[in-house]
Amino acid sequence: MKIDRLCVAYYSPTHTSRAVARTVGDGFGISRREEHDLTTDRSDSPILVKDSVCIVAAPVYGGLLAPVAARRIARLRAENSVAVPVAVYGNRDYEDALVQLRDLLHGQGFTVLCGAAFVGEHSYSRPGMPIAEGRPDTQDLREAEAFGRQAYASLTRQLGIATPPPADARDFALTYDAPLEQLVSTPPMKGNVPYKTLGPSTPQAPVVGDLCYGCGECVDLCPTGAISLQDGRSTTDITRCTKCCACVKSCPVGARTFDTPYTAMLHERFSARREPETFI
């Protein structure tokens, strides 16, 4: 049996989970690599992940895995593969999201190698009201890469490979002769099982201002297809909006705003820098 490739999968409306996932992947140094961006891909078809190390990153919403992320990640089907769950949160807390992602990946057939929680700029962060603005920053990404390197070392050690092959060799393969679940153990991670429960949330969506000129960019990048164009302007189906703020952050003219009292509360209470946490 062998592992000979890297898979980087993420759900990432505002791109912080993507940045962390890619950099953890870099730390593994495996050159045969594939990427699955599950953010706007609304297909239901299964994605086979075979003979791989798979980094899976997703944002934390309300201390849990973002619900759309959970649905999209459930498309991954593992065959002889290990997973590295990574929860990315906006400097408040990740609560049960990491263990939820760990359990989801286990249920999809992965052997979970290790896990981590990293900080990304909060979806609600605004100019003048920053919450973890600009994160993951250089220091976070350095730690993400180091985590990937440590995880690779842990994997080769647990597979009993005394001299791991050079990571970027064309014929790179880690070979071993027992099922992965017998060789690789999952370390304890922070979070509660059963997971916390959330009350119903109030439907809300960004407001479109006069600056909108109907370019359609936000229509394509909305993860849930909540945006359409009408009379040369974008409009939002509030029932589909997940408040991810991808449209707010990427509109070229700043025509969309998401106004919530949480922004000021988070800015005031969660400005102290939190650091990445890794579980190897």
Ligand SMILES: Cc1cc2nc3c(=O)[nH]c(=O)nc-3n(C[C@H](O)[C@H](O)[C@H](O)COP(=O)(O)O)c2cc1C
């Ligand atoms: C609806 C919603 C709920 C959120 N809940 C939390 C939370 O409970 N704790 C936290 O620290 N950040 C929370 N965040 C912030 C995101 O986890 C954070 O911005 C993350 O970096 C976004 O990932 P992405 O860039 O991959 O979309 C929330 C964001 C949204 C939109």
Ligand code: SF4
């Ligand atoms: S990206 Fe901005 S300008 Fe373009 S359609 Fe959306 S809201 Fe309008």
Ligand code: SF4
């Ligand atoms: S409309 Fe809602 S779900 Fe769509 S990108 Fe904007 S905030 Fe996200």
